Amino acid sequence: MDRDLAIDFLALNRRNDALRRGDVAGYGRPAIRRNAMPPAHIVSHNPATVSPPAGSYSLGLEVTQHRRLLFISGQVPERSDGNVPEGFEAQCEQAWRNVMEVLAAAGLGVAHLVKVTTFLTDRNQVVTNRTIRRQMLGEHQPALTVVIAETVDSKWLLEIEAIAAE
Structure with missing residues (x-):
């Protein structure tokens, strides 16, 4: 697999994880919930x-x-x-x-x-x-x-x- 493609795939997963958690600050940071x-x-x-x-x-x-x-x-x-x-x-x-x-x-x-x-x-x-x-x-x-x-x-x-x- 092309290295650039793998990096893009990982970035997409991080973004999706952050969205799923309601984390507006970014992946790996404390969650800030939109709908507490x-x-x-x-x-x-x-x-x-x-x-x-x-x-x-x-x-x-x-x-x-x-x-x-x-x-x-x-x-x-x-x-x-x-x-x-x-x-x-x-x-x-x-x-x-x-x-x-x-x-x-x-x-x-x-x-x-x-x-x-x-x-x-x-x-x-x-x-x-x-x-x-x-x-x-x-x-x-x-x-x-x-x-x-x-x-x-x-x-x-x-x-x-x-x-x-x-």
Whole structure:
């Protein structure tokens, strides 16, 4: 394919993406919505007939009147320069910062999170993970799953994926 044609094709895709998002500032910049819609209505369901959540999360969240969903791929504890912090606490904070950056790139925040799955590499990380998650999410309590698993790269001590709704 001709290089000029490929560049034009990419520019067209960027323009279409920006238009679809309602981003008048341009591709990759914070969205400025032409027709602002109210945030999704999110209802927490914690029935008394089910064992209550052990931490700050909801057993189920119902999303109604949403305009869009954002699926955040598993975020590993790598900085943009490729460096991985030392120790679980620093890695957990970095993985959460990466989640927040993806949310921000879509013009969303932690209040839009409806589901978070965290993959830990050791059961001993559970309490520290819970503490850092609470710091990052504040009072917001999305549906939550924590799994003990092996990560693709052994230097990563966790991975976090999420779903957000607006």
